[in-house]
Amino acid sequence: MSIRSMGTVRSLTNPSAAPSLVPGAIAPPQPIALLRQRAWVELDLDALRHNVRQLKDWTGPGVDLMAVVKADAYGHGAIAIAQAARSAGADWLAVATIEEGGQLREAAIAQPDTAAALAQVPILVLGAIHTPDQVKALLHWRLQPTLCCPQQAALAAEVAESLGQRLPVHLKIDTGMSRLGVLWSEAPQLVRQVRSLRSLELASIYSHFATADEPDDATLRRQHRRFEMAIAQIRQDGHPLPPLHMANSAATLRDRALHYDRIRPGLCLYGLYPAPHLADTMPLRPVLSVRARITQIKTIPAGEGVSYGHRFTTDRPTRVATVGIGYADGVPRSLSGQIDVLWRGQRIRQIGTITMDQLMLDATAQPDLQPGDTVTLLGSDGGDRILAEDWADKLGTISWEILCSFRHRLPRLIQTP
Numbered sequence: 583m584s585i586r587s588m589g590t591v592r593s594l595t596n597p598s599a600a601p602s603l604v605p606g607a608i609a610p611p612q613p614i615a616l617l618r619q620r621a622w623v624e625l626d627l628d629a630l631r632h633n634v635r636q637l638k639d640w641t642g643p644g645v646d647l648m649a650v651v652k653a654d655a656y657g658h659g660a661i662a663i664a665q666a667a668r669s670a671g672a673d674w675l676a677v678a679t680i681e682e683g684g685q686l687r688e689a690a691i692a693q694p695d696t697a698a699a700l701a702q703v704p705i706l707v708l709g710a711i712h713t714p715d716q717v718k719a720l721l722h723w724r725l726q727p728t729l730c731c732p733q734q735a736a737l738a739a740e741v742a743e744s745l746g747q748r749l750p751v752h753l754k755i756d757t758g759m760s761r762l763g764v765l766w767s768e769a770p771q772l773v774r775q776v777r778s779l780r781s782l783e784l785a786s787i788y789s790h791f792a793t794a795d796e797p798d799d800a801t802l803r804r805q806h807r808r809f810e811m812a813i814a815q816i817r818q819d820g821h822p823l824p825p826l827h828m829a830n831s832a833a834t835l836r837d838r839a840l841h842y843d844r845i846r847p848g849l850c851l852y853g854l855y856p857a858p859h860l861a862d863t864m865p866l867r868p869v870l871s872v873r874a875r876i877t878q879i880k881t882i883p884a885g886e887g888v889s890y891g892h893r894f895t896t897d898r899p900t901r902v903a904t905v906g907i908g909y910a911d912g913v914p915r916s917l918s919g920q921i922d923v924l925w926r927g928q929r930i931r932q933i934g935t936i937t938m939d940q941l942m943l944d945a946t947a948q949p950d951l952q953p954g955d956t957v958t959l960l961g962s963d964g965g966d967r968i969l970a971e972d973w974a975d976k977l978g979t980i981s982w983e984i985l986c987s988f989r990h991r992l993p994r995l996i997q998t999p
């Protein structure tokens with residue numbers, strides 16, 4: 583397996599893109615070698631494509647797949663993920679904000695060789711709109727908004743009309759999440775309004791589940807019934823139905839009756855299961871790995887404190903290995919003393935407080951471990967693996983949050999076979 587850098591990262595370190603400070607004095611660094619010096623995220627896009635195909639096979643023909651790539655594709659990097667998802671058969675993309683959608687459209691212009699597929703793919707913005715400038719930006723980038731209330735519909739229609747444009751819009755029904763969306767009982771009225779506005783085209787009606795990953799399905803069934811009742815009323819009012827969608831990853835795995843015309847998976851695309859009881863549905867492959875290098879190793883005596891606060895004290899001479907990754911890179915500080923890393927298939931325990939850029943290991947049982955060696959924090963190594971959900975379980979949080987924490991600082995490198 584080899585590694586190549588993603589376009590955005592490469593351009594930051596490309597010597598031809600940035601003049602050196604002292605021309606000719608020192609040879610410019612090789613971008614990839616530099617990126618792999620300390621810590622990095624590796625993306626397995628084959629795994630991503632595999633996951634998309636698994637989901638497509640699962641739903642069967644006639645059901646579109648909308649790949650949820652918001653929050654920089656759950657920390658993986660939206661441009662690379664969106665391209666890969668599209669190449670594996672994703673029909674739509676969903677983002678949270680107009681800016682995220684604009685980034686994908688701009689990538690198609692900036693990287694026509696690799697990101698051309700992002701120029702035309704339909705993109706739904708899941709967040710709400712409030713201002714005329716947002717509607718103009720939607721039209722500029724050909725993004726499709728979510729409408730949640732009569733005011734948003736009126737705003738979208740007025741701006742589109744004033745620019746002589748027709749805007750496809752998606753109506754979101756709140757069936758019990760109590761977040762965005764028109765109340766399910768008021769949805770037929772909003773459909774009537776949208777259909778009366780010539781500059782708007784009703785492109786889909788959707789809702790979102792609050793508890794699809796929980797074993798007890800009572801709330802999910804109640805939300806489903808409310809959606810069905812709203813749709814029945816809309817049909818009874820004589821409106822032709824646009825495509826309908828409700829299913830996030832958990833609902834997709836759990837019940838084909840929830841697929842309607844389109845599924846909207848996020849987490850499953852990235853190779854993780856929303857809950858253990860849904861893990862035997864299809865074989866998914868994690869896309870993201872986090873690796874870092876050992877920067878120093880030394881043996882300290884028994885009775886020495888390790889890291890800030892001395893929350894760990896050695897009880898024997900201890901071979902301490904320092905690793906160049908910390909909480910600013912996305913490793914939660916609250917995992918201090920609770921995780922292992924992998925090295926040649928062995929688990930090495932992390933000790934002491936995780937610091938901003940570094941953390942420490944007890945490598946007493948690994949005398950061959952050397953500075954410069956690579957350890958795996960998340961991902962597979964030598965037949966063992968550590969998943970985001972392992973960290974999430976320890977923290978009482980969810981794997982979605984763990985993945986998103988890697989979107990800030992680490993370079994992202996794409997594995998190539």
Ligand SMILES: Cc1ncc(COP(=O)(O)O)c(C=O)c1O
Nearest residue numbers: 650708790830831846847848849
């Ligand atoms: C409206 C909407 N649809 C779909 C998804 C994808 O959810 P998941 O990652 O659980 O598949 C999300 C994510 O939060 C969402 O907000």
